[in-house]
Amino acid sequence: MSEKAERKGFGKLKSGRLLEIMIVLIIVVIVAIVLYNFLAGNKNEERETVAEDYASQLEARLGEALSAIDGAGAVSVMIRLADDGETVIAMETTTLEDGTVVTAPVLIDGEVVVLEEKKPEISGVLIVAEGANSLGVRFDLLSAAASVLDINQSLIKVYTKG
Numbered sequence: 001m002s003e004k005a006e007r008k009g010f011g012k013l014k015s016g017r018l019l020e021i022m023i024v025l026i027i028v029v030i031v032a033i034v035l036y037n038f039l040a041g042n043k044n045e046e047r048e049t050v051a052e053d054y055a056s057q058l059e060a061r062l063g064e065a066l067s068a069i070d071g072a073g074a075v076s077v078m079i080r081l082a083d084d085g086e087t088v089i090a091m092e093t094t095t096l097e098d099g100t101v102v103t104a105p106v107l108i109d110g111e112v113v114v115l116e117e118k119k120p121e122i123s124g125v126l127i128v129a130e131g132a133n134s135l136g137v138r139f140d141l142l143s144a145a146a147s148v149l150d151i152n153q154s155l156i157k158v159y160t161k162g
Contacts, residue, residue, distance in 0.1 A: 018098070025100055032104040051084040051120045058149070066127065066144060071137040073130025074161060077145075082123035088116040122149055125156040132160040 063077040090106035090113040106113040125145055131137040138158050146153045 021096075021098060025096065025102065028104075029102060032102075036105055051081055054085075054120055055079045055081050062125075062145060062148060065148065066129065066141055069137065069140050069144060071131040071134055072141060075127060075129040075141070076161065077128075078126040079122060079149075080124040080126075081120040083121055085120040086116075086118040087114055088118070089113060090115050122151050122155065125149065125151070127156065127158045128161045129158065130161045132158050 059077045059079050062079075063075050066072055066075040066077065091103055092106045093101060093103045095101050127141050127145060129137070129141055132141060141158050142153055142156055145156050
């Protein structure tokens with residue numbers, strides 16, 4: 001067998017092997033993306049419910065605390081969230097022999113590893129209180145809500161119940 005024929009045959013073998021590796025890599029990336037989207041899709045529904053529960057709990061606790069302010073009377077609170085919060089997951093990056101970089105979520109016992117859960121951002125607060133016709137009470141409600149929620153007072157509106 002000639003040297004040229006050997007190189008040609010080895011080249012085909014080598015390119016065939018490279019093709020197999022590329023196909024496997026593509027399949028791995030597709031599976032990782034599908035798995036990530038599937039898990040993220042379920043998490044989005046859960047995150048919306050969690051965000052709604054979070055807002056409801058904040059409203060109840062804040063309403064109770066603001067009702068205790070002298071002169072406030074009965075207080076109702078509504079909180080609007082800008083987002084559903086964010087879940088930061090651990091990602092693993094692997095560089096293969098051919099230089100291809102593959103990124104996939106880190107799994108332990110089939111579960112995605114969560115690094116951080118960020119609370120939803122508050123975009124607005126409505127406070128309706130019986131005693132809000134008094135400027136002093138209105139200021140106290142505004143100041144207390146901004147302090148407790150750690151937001152700018154411009155995001156809070158206070159109105160008189162009646």
